[in-house]
Structure formats: structure tokens, C-alpha cells
Amino acid sequence: xxxxxKESRSQARLAAAAxxxxxxxxxxxxxxxxxxxxxxxxxxxxLLVVIVGxxxxxxxxxxxSTVTAPTIASKSDGYGLVFNPSAKxxxxxxxxxxxxxxxxxxxVNGATVHALAQNGKARVVFHSLSFLGAESVILxxxxxxxxxxxxxxxxxxxxxxxxxxxxxAYWGLSQVTAAGVAVGLPEKTYKSCLKTxxxxxxxxxxxxxxxxxxxxxxxxxxxxxxEIDRNAGIYLDPKLFNKALADAGVK
Amino acid sequence: xxxxxxxxxxxxxxxxxxxxxxxxxxxLLYAGALKALHPYQAAAxxxxxxxxxxxxxxxxxxxxxxxxxxxxxxxxxxxxxxxxAILGSAMMLIFIGGVSSAWARGLSxxxxxxxxxxxxDPSKTAYVSEILRDxxxxxxxxxxxxxxxxxxxxDAMGSGRITEDLYEDEFDVDEMEG
Numbered sequence: 001x002x003x004x005x006k007e008s009r010s011q012a013r014l015a016a017a018a019x020x021x022x023x024x025x026x027x028x029x030x031x032x033x034x035x036x037x038x039x040x041x042x043x044x045x046x047l048l049v050v051i052v053g054x055x056x057x058x059x060x061x062x063x064x065s066t067v068t069a070p071t072i073a074s075k076s077d078g079y080g081l082v083f084n085p086s087a088k089x090x091x092x093x094x095x096x097x098x099x100x101x102x103x104x105x106x107x108v109n110g111a112t113v114h115a116l117a118q119n120g121k122a123r124v125v126f127h128s129l130s131f132l133g134a135e136s137v138i139l140x141x142x143x144x145x146x147x148x149x150x151x152x153x154x155x156x157x158x159x160x161x162x163x164x165x166x167x168x169a170y171w172g173l174s175q176v177t178a179a180g181v182a183v184g185l186p187e188k189t190y191k192s193c194l195k196t197x198x199x200x201x202x203x204x205x206x207x208x209x210x211x212x213x214x215x216x217x218x219x220x221x222x223x224x225x226x227e228i229d230r231n232a233g234i235y236l237d238p239k240l241f242n243k244a245l246a247d248a249g250v251k
Numbered sequence: 252x253x254x255x256x257x258x259x260x261x262x263x264x265x266x267x268x269x270x271x272x273x274x275x276x277x278x279l280l281y282a283g284a285l286k287a288l289h290p291y292q293a294a295a296x297x298x299x300x301x302x303x304x305x306x307x308x309x310x311x312x313x314x315x316x317x318x319x320x321x322x323x324x325x326x327x328x329x330x331x332x333x334x335x336a337i338l339g340s341a342m343m344l345i346f347i348g349g350v351s352s353a354w355a356r357g358l359s360x361x362x363x364x365x366x367x368x369x370x371x372d373p374s375k376t377a378y379v380s381e382i383l384r385d386x387x388x389x390x391x392x393x394x395x396x397x398x399x400x401x402x403x404x405x406d407a408m409g410s411g412r413i414t415e416d417l418y419e420d421e422f423d424v425d426e427m428e429g
Contacts, residue, residue: 038405039405050320050321053317053320057317060290061291130291207291211312
């Protein structure tokens with residue numbers, strides 16, 4: 001074998017190696033491009049979903065001052081329904097018509113709160129939260145419809161007396177209508193208020209205001225802006241509750 | 252497909268990574284979706300930890316579910332797995348820290364991990380199981396940060412690192428996401 005042919009063979013080997021390397025580089029480039037395309041095509045919609053979701057929730061969480069609210073709702077009270085605006089002390093009840101713990105409070109102390117709202121011995125503010133789901137929103141809206149007809153307290157009591165398991169699909173239009181009629185609401189206007197969800201945005205406002213007021217659970221009851229002591233059992237003890245009210249100046 | 256490639260595709264590391272992706276990504280996706288449906292409750296759950304001031308806790312409560320959804324999708328699809336795993340693990344570390352802190356301060360809250368949340372009766376707290384669950388998710392995340400290469404991932408499809416027969420030696424699984 002001559003020196004030249006050995007040399008040319010080794011050159012050919014080198015050339016072949018270079019070609020292989022170039023091929024590999026092209027393939028790698030192509031793979032990188034594919035990867036980038038796939039990434040962009042998939043990442044873009046994911047980012048979109050996240051950004052849109054974040055934006056919607058941030059916008060929705062703002063209290064909207066343009067909503068249709070019942071007449072007795074007070075903006076400065078987080079859109080709560082106010083009874084006896086100029087009386088003192090102030091009692092705030094943050095509740096959800098579907099919440100069993102709210103019913104427990106209601107069973108024990110509801111009549112006391114109801115009486116205060118009626119006899120004018122305290123400024124009572126009801127805030128209808130709706131954490132528990134769609135039926136809470138329906139009932140909170142219905143409560144506002146009832147408030148507009150001057151029947152909030154009656155409707156409120158009726159709902160607790162007839163509370164159903166959470167989101168059991170009981171509170172559809174016909175049952176909510178029946179509840180309103182049972183406390184004496186005019187069927188036609190009340191039903192249209194329900195159907196259009198007239199105060200649905202107001203219900204959102206209550207939730208947003210509750211978030212700002214750091215209300216983390218229902219029921220939450222405040223006397224003169226101070227939450228009554230949950231650990232002391234005031235919520236479920238009428239004697240303690242009445243004492244707390246008396247201490248705050250309720251005669 | 253040659254034997255070596257077959258072995259790589261179905262190696263226990265790749266399958267474990269797939270499992271880790273589905274567990275961590277699936278959990279984030281599920282938890283995020285449950286919370287995104289109830290933003291006010293999610294915000295209340297964050298406030299109940301009493302760590303952040305209300306003005307910060309609320310925006311976090313409203314946005315966190317969507318971030319969980321995003322990271323969850325990334326992990327389930329297997330795209331940018333290492334980045335997703337770093338984010339997912341960081342979230343789990345924060346969650347574990349938050350729950351431990353609530354426990355240590357004697358609060359009685361539900362972690363609100365999968366919706367719900369807020370104060371609960373002291374007898375209904377479940378700090379140990381909540382922390383253990385998050386530790387499991389954290390382990391999945393840590394494994395993926397270490398070995399992000401896995402079966403049925405867009406990372407693998409896009410790069411040809413696992414599925415392509417050609418030039419396989421150019422792309423070692425160990426170098427993934429470098």
C-alpha cells in the first residue's frame with residue numbers, strides 16, 4: 001500500500017467524519033427549532049389562561065360602586081343591609097344562608113338580633129356572604145329582593161328555619177319563589193328580581209368587602225367592630241351573647 | 252427501535268419521572284381549578300393563615316389558583332419540566348412552611364389546599380396529613396428537578412432526546428434542560 005493511498009484514505013475518513021458531524025449539527029439545529037416551536041405553541045395558550053384568569057379574579061375582587069344595590073344597603077358598611085342607621089351600638093352579622101354554623105347561631109341568638117333590628121335598639125348590619133356556592137348566591141340575591149320589599153328579616157328567618165344541605169339543588173327558582181311568597185312577598189316583582197339576578201353583582205360586592213374586612217368564616221358577628229370571642233363560646237350561648245350586647249350598651 | 256433506545260425509553264427513571272410529573276402536575280391542576288372556581292373562599296383561606304397582611308393575602312388568594320393551574324399544565328404536558336418542577340417545589344415548600352407555622356401558632360385552620368379553608372374546629376385540623384401530602388408532592392418536584400427527562404413529555408418530543416433513534420449519544424438524558 002502506497003503512502004499516498006494511505007493518506008487519501010485517512011483524508012476520506014476525516015471528510016466522512018466531518019460530514020457526519022455536520023449532519024448531526026443540522027439535526028440538532030432542527031431539533032432545537034422543533035422544540036422552540038412546540039414550546040411556543042404550547043406555552044402561549046397556557047400563559048394566556050393564567051394571565052386572563054389572574055386578571056379576571058383581580059378585577060372581580062374589586063368592590064364595584066356602580067352595582068344595583070337594595071335601598072337599605074350601605075356602601076360604607078361594605079354594602080351590608082342596614083337596620084336603624086343612626087342607632088348604637090353596631091352589630092354586624094356576616095353569614096351565608098346555606099351555612100350550618102350560621103343556622104346554629106341563628107337558632108340560639110337569631111331572635112335577639114331580629115328584635116334589635118326591629119325595635120331600633122342597635123344598628124344591625126347583615127352581610128350575605130356566598131362562599132358555599134351557587135345556591136348561596138341565589139339566596140343572597142333573593143334576600144336583597146326581599147329587602148327591597150321590606151321583608152328581609154322575615155325572609156332571613158324563613159331561610160334558616162328551612163335550611164337544606166349545602167348545594168343540594170333544592171334552591172331553584174320555584175323553591176326560592178315559594179319561600180318569598182311564604183313570607184308575603186309580591187310574587188310577580190319578586191320572581192322577576194330572582195330571574196334577572198337583579199342583585200347578583202351586589203352579592204359579589206359583599207364578598208369582596210368581606211375579603212377586605214378580613215372575614216374568614218361564617219358566621220362572624222361583630223359588636224362595635226369587634227368580633228365576639230369565638231373561643232369563649234359566645235356564638236352558641238344566649239347568656240354570654242346577651243351579656244356582650246349589654247356590655248356594649250344595648251338596653 | 253433498537254434495544255438500547257427501547258431500554259432508555261422505558262427506563263425506570265423515565266417512568267418514575269412521568270409518575271412524578273402526573274402526581275405533582277395533576278395535584279396542582281386539580282387544586283388550582285377547585286380554588287379558581289371559588290376565589291373569595293381562596294382569599295379567605297390565605298387570610299386565615301394570618302401571615303400576610305390582608306392587602307397582600309387577598310391578591311395572593313385570587314391569583315394563586317391560576318398560577319397552580321399554569322404550573323400544573325406545564326408538568327402534565329411535560330414542557331420545561333425542570334422549570335415547572337422548580338416552581339412546583341417552591342410552592343410546596345411555601346405551603347409546608349405555611350401549614351407548619353399555623354400549627355405552631357396554635358391556629359385551627361384548614362389548609363385550603365383543595366378549596367375550602369379558613370378556621371375549623373380544633374378537633375378538625377389535619378396538619379400532619381396536610382404536611383405529609385405536601386412532602387410527597389415536594390419529593391415529586393425534587394425528583395423532577397434532578398431528572399426532568401421522562402416518557403410522554405413535550406420536552407422529549409421537541410428535542411428528540413428520548414424518542415429519536417438518531418444521534419442519541421449527542422443527547423444524554425442526564426443533560427436535559429441543562
